[in-house]
Structure formats: C-alpha cells, structure tokens
Amino acid sequence: MLASRYAVHLTDVTKQYGEGPDAVLALDKVSAGIESGTFTAVMGPSGSGKSTFLHCAAGLDRPTSGEVRLGDQELSALRERRLTELRRTRIGFVFQAFNLLPSLTVEQNIVLPLRLAGQQPDDTWLRHIVDAVDLGGRLTRFPAQLSGGQQQRVAIARALVTRPEVIFADEPTGALDPETARDILILLRQAVTDLHQTVVMVTHDPVAAAHTDQVLFLNAGRVVDGMVGPGADRIAEVMAGLRRAV
Numbered sequence: 397m398l399a400s401r402y403a404v405h406l407t408d409v410t411k412q413y414g415e416g417p418d419a420v421l422a423l424d425k426v427s428a429g430i431e432s433g434t435f436t437a438v439m440g441p442s443g444s445g446k447s448t449f450l451h452c453a454a455g456l457d458r459p460t461s462g463e464v465r466l467g468d469q470e471l472s473a474l475r476e477r478r479l480t481e482l483r484r485t486r487i488g489f490v491f492q493a494f495n496l497l498p499s500l501t502v503e504q505n506i507v508l509p510l511r512l513a514g515q516q517p518d519d520t521w522l523r524h525i526v527d528a529v530d531l532g533g534r535l536t537r538f539p540a541q542l543s544g545g546q547q548q549r550v551a552i553a554r555a556l557v558t559r560p561e562v563i564f565a566d567e568p569t570g571a572l573d574p575e576t577a578r579d580i581l582i583l584l585r586q587a588v589t590d591l592h593q594t595v596v597m598v599t600h601d602p603v604a605a606a607h608t609d610q611v612l613f614l615n616a617g618r619v620v621d622g623m624v625g626p627g628a629d630r631i632a633e634v635m636a637g638l639r640r641a642v
C-alpha cells in the first residue's frame with residue numbers, strides 16, 4: 397500500500413454530543429486532508445466545531461462516526477492505551493493556556509513527553525529546538541519566572557521534542573499581545589518550513605491565519621470553504637460572511 401501523503405485525514409467525521417432533543421451535532425460529515433509539511437488554520441464562528449475538529453483529528457476525542465487517519469493509522473481501531481501512546485509519541489499539542497507543569501524547569505517541561513514514553517532525549521535535536529525557540533539561557537527556570545510568550549515557546553519546544561507527525565495548536569496566540577503573538581506564529585511557521593513539521597492551528601484571528609498555507613472554514617459543523625495562501629483581508633471577508641449566515 398502507498399504511504400498516505402496526508403499527515404492526517406478525516407473522512408465523513410460526525411460528532412454528536414448528547415442524545416434526543418438536547419443532542420448537538422458538533423461535526424456533520426466532515427472530510428478534510430492535511431498534507432505533511434504544511435501549516436493549516438481552522439477557522440469559523442464560535443460554536444462552529446473548531447475545537448471538536450481538533451480534538452477528533454488529534455485522537456483526544458472519538459468521533460460518533462467516520463474515520464480519522466494519522467498517516468496510515470486509523471485511530472478508531474485503537475484501544476485507549478494505544479491511542480494514549482500514539483498521542484504521546486506521534487502528536488504534539490500547544491494550547492492557549494500553555495499547560496506547562498509549574499514544578500518542573502523549562503528543560504524538564506520540554507523533555508516531559510519523552511520521559512513519559514520512557515525515552516532519552518536526543519541531545520542534538522534538543523539543542524536544535526532549544527535554539528530554534530531561543531530558550532538557551534532559561535533552561536533551569538520555572539514557568540512562573542517566564543513571560544507568556546516565553547512559556548508558549550517552551551510549550552512549542554515540548555510539542556517538537558518527539559518530532560511528531562502533526563502538531564495541533566488550539567488558539568496558541570489567544571492569551572498573548574499582538575507582538576508576542578506574531579513571534580509565536582513566526583516560530584510555528586519555522587517549525588513547518590525549517591523543521592518540516594505539520595501544524596494544524598485553530599484560531600479566530602485572520603492575522604494569525606494569514607501565516608498559514610491554507611485555511612479550512614467551518615460553519616455549523618461543516619467544512620464550508622477552503623483557501624490556499626490567503627491574506628488576512630480575504631480571510632476576514634469570508635469570516636464576516638459566515639457570521640452573517642448563522
């Protein structure tokens with residue numbers, strides 16, 4: 397069988413929360429392929445299903461029906477333990493709230509996914525990513541001693557440390573001022589361009605999405621539009637149209 401050119405692929409993914417009259421269809425037969433080595437933004441109005449998309453694509457949540465593939469691995473075929481292992485070793489995560497462990501140093505936070513997987517860090521790779529996120533002088537500090545932007549750089553290094561097949565970022569610049577947000581977006585862009593990573597980012601911000609290669613637009617649980625290499629103005633126009641359509 398040919399290896400998939402997609403890092404992650406969703407086919408007819410439906411996610412329903414609850415049952416009966418209170419049921420919410422958060423994703424409605426969503427199909428999308430994310431090619432390896434690309435930076436993708438997922439956008440849409442509040443409640444359109446962006447976080448649900450990210451959680452299903454990343455194996456954090458199971459779809460009600462449909463298929464999610466990471467490379468050639470179908471996720472629904474995996475039992476919980478294997479799925480946890482896969483998330484730890486083949487997927488990286490970056491969250492709005494950084495989610496660093498306060499009692500661990502910067503270096504200990506960065507290598508945590510490897511330690512949890514019982515692996516030793518590769519020193520050359522570790523130095524490379526620490527340089528890339530510009531944290532060389534702060535490895536022995538604790539998260540509380542860092543600015544928000546520095547904490548997010550630690551979280552990005554932690555996501556990169558296992559050389560995952562995909563990094564999923566949920567509003568990674570949502571808690572940052574515009575200038576710091578720009579630095580973080582440039583860093584995610586470098587992870588794709590220089591380190592050949594694949595990044596999928598949920599964002600509300602057209603300026604953030606303009607750093608990506610392609611944008612998927614969700615509305616009411618469906619993929620309603622897609623753009624390759626758009627500028628912020630064009631993205632904002634599509635978003636305004638979606639808001640009016642709700």
Ligand SMILES: Nc1ncnc2c1ncn2[C@@H]1O[C@H](COP(=O)(O)OP(=O)(O)OP(=O)(O)O)[C@@H](O)[C@H]1O
Nearest residue numbers: 413414420422440441442443444445446447448449
């Ligand atoms: N655990 C849950 N239980 C019930 N309904 C849920 C749950 N999680 C999400 N939903 C509903 O599913 C729909 C999609 O939610 P989701 O969080 O994916 O949207 P979103 O586009 O990420 O929204 P936002 O931009 O506001 O974060 C919404 O109607 C939401 O209320």
